Amino acid sequence: MYMSIGNVAKAKRHQASSRATVLIGYIPAVKLDCFTHEERSLAGYCLFHHCMALLLHPLIAAGNDGVKMVCADSWIRRVYPILAAYVANFPEQCLVACCKENRCPKCLVAAEERGDVLDSVMRDTETTMDVLQRHKVGQHRPKFEEMGLHSVYKPFWAEMPHADIFLAFTPDLLHQVHKGVFKDHLVRWCQQIIGEEEMDARFKAMPNYPGLRHFKKGILTVKQWTRSEHKEMQQVFVGLLTRAVPSQVLVVARSILDFAYYAQLRIHTADSLEALQTALSVFHANKEVLKELSIREHLNIPKLHQLSHYVQSITLFGAADGFNTELPERLHIDFAKDAYRASNKRDYEEQMDLDSDSDSVAGCDVSDAATPHTTYAEQSQSTHGDIPTRRRVRATPEILSSGRKPGCLARFDMGLISDRPHPARLRTLDGKFLESSEGRCLIVTVAGLRVAQVHAIFSLPHQFGTYTRALAYIEWFTPFRAPDPYSGMRQVSCSLLDPPLSPQCCSYSCR
Numbered sequence: 001m002y003m004s005i006g007n008v009a010k011a012k013r014h015q016a017s018s019r020a021t022v023l024i025g026y027i028p029a030v031k032l033d034c035f036t037h038e039e040r041s042l043a044g045y046c047l048f049h050h051c052m053a054l055l056l057h058p059l060i061a062a063g064n065d066g067v068k069m070v071c072a073d074s075w076i077r078r079v080y081p082i083l084a085a086y087v088a089n090f091p092e093q094c095l096v097a098c099c100k101e102n103r104c105p106k107c108l109v110a111a112e113e114r115g116d117v118l119d120s121v122m123r124d125t126e127t128t129m130d131v132l133q134r135h136k137v138g139q140h141r142p143k144f145e146e147m148g149l150h151s152v153y154k155p156f157w158a159e160m161p162h163a164d165i166f167l168a169f170t171p172d173l174l175h176q177v178h179k180g181v182f183k184d185h186l187v188r189w190c191q192q193i194i195g196e197e198e199m200d201a202r203f204k205a206m207p208n209y210p211g212l213r214h215f216k217k218g219i220l221t222v223k224q225w226t227r228s229e230h231k232e233m234q235q236v237f238v239g240l241l242t243r244a245v246p247s248q249v250l251v252v253a254r255s256i257l258d259f260a261y262y263a264q265l266r267i268h269t270a271d272s273l274e275a276l277q278t279a280l281s282v283f284h285a286n287k288e289v290l291k292e293l294s295i296r297e298h299l300n301i302p303k304l305h306q307l308s309h310y311v312q313s314i315t316l317f318g319a320a321d322g323f324n325t326e327l328p329e330r331l332h333i334d335f336a337k338d339a340y341r342a343s344n345k346r347d348y349e350e351q352m353d354l355d356s357d358s359d360s361v362a363g364c365d366v367s368d369a370a371t372p373h374t375t376y377a378e379q380s381q382s383t384h385g386d387i388p389t390r391r392r393v394r395a396t397p398e399i400l401s402s403g404r405k406p407g408c409l410a411r412f413d414m415g416l417i418s419d420r421p422h423p424a425r426l427r428t429l430d431g432k433f434l435e436s437s438e439g440r441c442l443i444v445t446v447a448g449l450r451v452a453q454v455h456a457i458f459s460l461p462h463q464f465g466t467y468t469r470a471l472a473y474i475e476w477f478t479p480f481r482a483p484d485p486y487s488g489m490r491q492v493s494c495s496l497l498d499p500p501l502s503p504q505c506c507s508y509s510c511r
Contacts, residue, residue: 001055002328003023006084010322010375016330023057023335045152048095059083063161087323088177097123097166097393098132098155101302106166106309112249113146115299117284118306123166129158151196170323171310177260178230184255189232189295194218194244202240207453209414210393212236227326234260238487247486248289249262254488255283264311268318273311280307327485369439395454395472417452417474451477451492 004021006014013020027048035043059081065076086096090105097105101166107120128147134140136153147215157165191199200218209212222229238254245253259280267273291294393413401407428482452474459471480490 001027001052002331010319013207013322014327016327016334021327021331023331025051027051045095045098045150046154049098049152049154049156052096053153053154056083056156056160060159060161063163068273080162083157083160084168085167085317085323085459087169087172087325088169089172089325089327090180090306093169096155096444097169098128098150098152099123099152100148104302104305106169106306108147111307112298113172113286114305115301117281121309125157125164125166127168129155129297133208165458167316169313170317171306171313173264173320173324174227174326174329176303176306177263178227178234179225181256181301182234182260183230185301185304186253187237189290190241190245190249190253193246193249193293193296198244199240202244203236206240207392207414208238208411239489242484242487242489246289246293249284249293250486252283253291254486255279255286259283262322263307264319267351268314269321273314276314277311280310353409377415393454393457393472395457413442413454415452415454415474416449418448418450450479452479 001024003024008020012018028051032040032043032045032047055356063080063082066080068076069079071077087091088096091101092101093105094101099105102111103109104114105121105123106121109118109120126186128149129146130138131143132149132151132153134153135144135149136152155165157163178235200220203215205214206214212235215233238250238257241250256279259276261496262272262276262279287299290299307477310320313323317323388495393415395413396408396411398410399408447468454472454474456473457470458473460467476495477492478495480492481488
C-alpha cells in the first residue's frame with residue numbers, strides 16, 4: 001500500500017526516484033484455507049478492511065484535530081490531511097467499496113444495465129453504512145441486495161473524516177482503457193470479424209514511419225503485453241481496419257481510440273472534456289452492430305461502464321494521467337521484488353519491512369543506447385513536455401545473406417515533408433489558423449505537408465555547394481484528401497499524375 005500527498009506535482013510523483021510516493025505497509029495475501037469455500041471470499045474482504053483500518057487509523061485523528069507541520073516557507077501550520085483519492089484497479093475498487101464485482105463501485109447501476117447510457121445515482125458513504133448496519137441486524141435485505149453489497153460491517157473508510165470513498169476512486173488508464181477496453185475487447189472483436197491471421201498480416205504490412213512501431217512479426221507472437229505495446233497498436237489500429245471491417249465497426253473502433261487519446265491528455269479544457277464525452281456517445285450510438293454481427297450478446301462490461309465516470313473524475317481531481325496505476329506497478333520493483341531478493345528468504349516479511357523503513361532500496365536509471373548500422377537522418381521531437389526523443393528516418397537497401405551472416409530486408413521510411421517554406425503561423429491541413437487565447441497554437445499540423453517515401457539520404461561533394469541540412473531522394477504521394485467519414489483519416493496514394501512532384505531531391509530538416 002502506497003501513499004502520497006496532493007500538493008506534489010504529478011511529474012515529480014511519477015518519478016520513482018523522487019520518493020514522492022512512500023510505502024506505508026504490506027497487505028497479506030493468504031489463501032484462507034481455514035474457511036469454507038462459501039465463507040472464503042467474505043473473509044478476504046474483512047481481512048483487507050481490518051488491515052487498511054490499522055494502516056490508516058492515524059488519519060482519523062489528524063483529519064479531525066489537525067496536525068502541526070512545517071511548510072515550505074518555514075511557517076508552522078495546522079494541517080488537516082484527508083483521504084482524497086484512491087488509485088486502484090477495478091477488482092480492488094470493488095473490494096474497497098464492499099460491493100460485488102458485477103456492480104459498479106461508484107454508482108448504483110444494475111448489473112444488467114452497465115452497457116447502457118444511464119445517469120445512475122452515485123453511491124454515498126452514509127447510505128451505504130446505514131444499509132450495512134441494518135443488514136447486520138436482519139433489516140433492509142432487499143436494499144442490501146439491490147446495492148450489491150458484501151457483509152463487511154466495519155469498512156476502513158467508515159470513520160474517515162470528510163472522505164467520500166466512492167467519489168475518491170480515480171480512472172485507471174492502464175487496466176480500464178489500454179489493457180481493458182482496447183486490448184481485451186476491441187482487438188478481440190475485430191479479430192473475430194476479420195480473423196487473427198488477417199489482422200496479423202495487416203500489422204506486418206503497415207509501412208514504416210518514424211516514431212511508429214512496425215510489428216514486422218505481427219502481434220500473435222507477442223507473449224507479454226505492456227502499456228507501450230498497447231499504445232503502439234492504437235497508433236495504427238484505425239488505419240489497419242480500413243476496408244477490412246464494416247463501416248459501422250470502424251466508427252466503433254475510432255470512437256474508442258478517440259476516447260483513449262482524450263482520456264490520457266495531460267491538460268484538459270471544457271472543449272477536451274466535451275470531446276471525451278462525445279467519443280463515448282458515438283460508441284454507444286453504434287455499438288448495436290456488435291450484436292448484429294454476433295460478436296457480443298450484451299455489452300454489460302464493467303470496464304466499459306467505468307468510462308462513463310471519467311469526465312466527473314477528471315473535473316474533480318484533474319487529468320487522469322496523474323492517478324494512474326502504472327506508478328504503483330513500477331514501485332513494486334523497489335518495495336517488493338528487490339526488497340524480497342535482499343532478504344535471506346526466511347521470515348522475509350519482517351526483513352522487507354525493515355528494509356523499507358531504512359529506505360535502503362535505491363531506484364535505478366536505465367538508459368537506452370542503440371547504434372543503428374544504416375543510413376539515417378535524425379529529428380529531435382518533443383511531445384507533451386517530455387524529454388525530446390530522436391526520430392530516425394532510414395533508407396536502407398536490401399542486404400543479401402553472406403555465409404553465416406544473415407541478410408536484411410530493404411527499409412525505406414515514410415515521412416511528412418513540407419513542400420513549401422514554413423509559415424510564421426501554424427495552420428491545420430484545412431488551411432485554418434488556430435491560436436489559443438494565449439497566442440499558442442492548439443494543433444501543430446502545418447498546411448503544405450506531403451507524404452513522401454525516402455529512398456536515399458546523402459551528401460554532395462563540396463564543389464557542388466555547402467548544405468546545412470541532409471539531402472534526401474524522395475518519392476512524393478498525392479496531397480491529403482478529405483477525411484474519410486468513418487475512420488476520420490485522410491487518404492493518400494502514389495503521385496502518378498503529378499509530374500512536377502515526381503521523385504526528386506530535397507533538403508531534410510533535422511531540427
